[in-house]
Amino acid sequence: MNDRLTLGGRTFGSRLIIGTGKYDSPRTMAAALEASGAEIITVAVRRVDLDASKEESLLHWLDADRVLILPNTAGCYTAEEAIRVARLGRAAGLSDFVKLEVIGDEKTLYPDVLELLTATETLAGEGFTVLPYTSDDPVIAKRLEDAGAAAVMPLASPIGSGLGLVDPLGIRFIMEAVSVPVIVDAGVGTASDAAATMELGVDGILMNTAIAKAGDPLRMAEAMRLAVRAGRLAFEAGRMEKRAYATPSSPVAGRVGG
Amino acid sequence: MKTTPGETRAQFAETDGGVEIRANGETRSVPPGTSVAGFLARHDLDPDLVVVERNGRILRRVEFDRTALEPGDELEIVHFVGGG
Numbered sequence: 001m002n003d004r005l006t007l008g009g010r011t012f013g014s015r016l017i018i019g020t021g022k023y024d025s026p027r028t029m030a031a032a033l034e035a036s037g038a039e040i041i042t043v044a045v046r047r048v049d050l051d052a053s054k055e056e057s058l059l060h061w062l063d064a065d066r067v068l069i070l071p072n073t074a075g076c077y078t079a080e081e082a083i084r085v086a087r088l089g090r091a092a093g094l095s096d097f098v099k100l101e102v103i104g105d106e107k108t109l110y111p112d113v114l115e116l117l118t119a120t121e122t123l124a125g126e127g128f129t130v131l132p133y134t135s136d137d138p139v140i141a142k143r144l145e146d147a148g149a150a151a152v153m154p155l156a157s158p159i160g161s162g163l164g165l166v167d168p169l170g171i172r173f174i175m176e177a178v179s180v181p182v183i184v185d186a187g188v189g190t191a192s193d194a195a196a197t198m199e200l201g202v203d204g205i206l207m208n209t210a211i212a213k214a215g216d217p218l219r220m221a222e223a224m225r226l227a228v229r230a231g232r233l234a235f236e237a238g239r240m241e242k243r244a245y246a247t248p249s250s251p252v253a254g255r256v257g258g
Numbered sequence: 259m260k261t262t263p264g265e266t267r268a269q270f271a272e273t274d275g276g277v278e279i280r281a282n283g284e285t286r287s288v289p290p291g292t293s294v295a296g297f298l299a300r301h302d303l304d305p306d307l308v309v310v311e312r313n314g315r316i317l318r319r320v321e322f323d324r325t326a327l328e329p330g331d332e333l334e335i336v337h338f339v340g341g342g
Contacts, residue, residue: 019342029340044341045309047282047334054302058338074341084311088336091309091316159342186342208342 003232005204007181008097008129008150010068012039015198016228017070017183019208020058023217030061032211035221040068042099042206044075045089064094070131072099077112079119086123098123099153099185099206100132109159109186113140117147124148133185136170138177145178152178153185153206156197160209162189165197175201191220191227198231199239279331288327295322297333308337 005012017040023029033041043058062069071089076082079102086098102119104112116132117140123130129150134140141152154174157163164187165171175182181203188194188207197205205228214220276287281297288297294317298305310317311334317325327333 020340021342023340026340042342043338045336046339046341048301048303048308048337050282050284050286050301050335057304057307058340059307069338071338072341087316088309088311088334089338091318092338206342 003236005181007040007131012068013037014039014225014228015204015232016194016224017042017204017206018211018221018224019206020062021208022212026056026058026061028217029212032217032221033062033067035218035225036211037225038067040070042070042072042208045071045073045085068097069094070097070099073101073119075103076101077103077115079115079122082115082119083122086119086128087126090128095129096127097129097131100130110155111135113137116140117143120144120149121147124150131183136167136174138170138173141174141182142177145180149180151181151183151203153183155186156184156193157187159186161187162210163187164189164193165200168196168200171197171200171202188224191223194224194227195231195234198228199234201235204228277327277329277331279327279329279333281333282335292327293323294325294327294333297327298322298335303335308335310335 005015014037016036016038018033018036018038019042020029041062073082073085076085082100082102089098090096100119102112102115104110111134113135116134120130120132124147130148131151131153132144132149133153134144136154144152152174154171156165183204183206184197184202185206188205188210194205211217211220211224275290277290278285278287294310295305305319305322313332
């Protein structure tokens with residue numbers, strides 16, 4: 001497989017990025033990661049519980065030599081908060097990558113793109129490889145690229161909704177507007193959503209709930225691996241043109257008894 | 259985990275002369291002379307798996323041992339958890 005995703009100067013053999021949230025156990029998460037073939041995996045930065053008995057670290061289940069551990073800024077509502085969390089995540093010493101999230105609305109979890117832009121500019125200036133979760137607006141996507149984002153990550157539909165790609169046109173416009181990679185982040189529900197999204201020609205997909213909350217996360221992880229790959233191949237192959245009426249697949253000439 | 263003998267003694271010297279700090283938003287009292295490394299050890303936290311911010315500045319891990327907690331210090335101690 002020579003088709004690779006390049007982000008922030010690093011190349012990855014898979015175009016699927018997965019999250020580590022909402023799994024029933026870290027063991028299931030680790031097995032799903034393996035089945036998905038993903039080489040980038042997101043984590044959240046949270047306070048340790050000082051009163052808990054010794055907790056097992058999530059990092060025990062992840063091999064930082066094999067996968068890029070991508071800290072996110074989930075739960076941040078201002079640029080200031082997100083910048084602080086990004087710095088804390090980087091201080092863990094694993095990479096300069098950050099999945100930048102600045103939420104503007106609790107109900108939809110839509111990004112606050114103004115705060116996002118500010119945070120992107122600051123963090124890119126500090127040498128971060130900034131991967132911002134954004135809306136499906138090509139104007140904002142372009143502004144993020146100009147501010148130093150290493151990719152843009154528009155949503156397919158609200159985080160955790162599983163509604164699939166609701167605005168393919170917005171994603172197409174973003175692909176035309178920016179030259180950095182476009183990674184669809186959030187909203188994919190099942191394998192057909194992932195394949196259809198990849199067929200648009202986006203560079204990758206980031207998902208969490210679709211796998212973690214599937215009936216069988218390991219099977220869904222494999223389904224997503226295949227769907228992302230299938231969608232990419234179909235994009236590269238170039239689909240046939242659609243037409244309104246049938247055209248026979250077999251020769252019209254030489255029919256028996258004709 | 260490296261602690262100096264002095265720190266180890268301090269950890270067990272539960273006295274009223276404790277140093278009040280805020281850690282992850284909660285008030286805590288620690289024995290005088292407790293270092294950041296000592297504080298982590300008291301809470302059974304692996305220093306290689308956490309990031310510590312003290313009064314708004316992120317500490318490098320090499321600073322954990324030599325940074326003594328002072329009254330009113332604000333610590334933010336974080337780690338990675340599952341997230342999307």
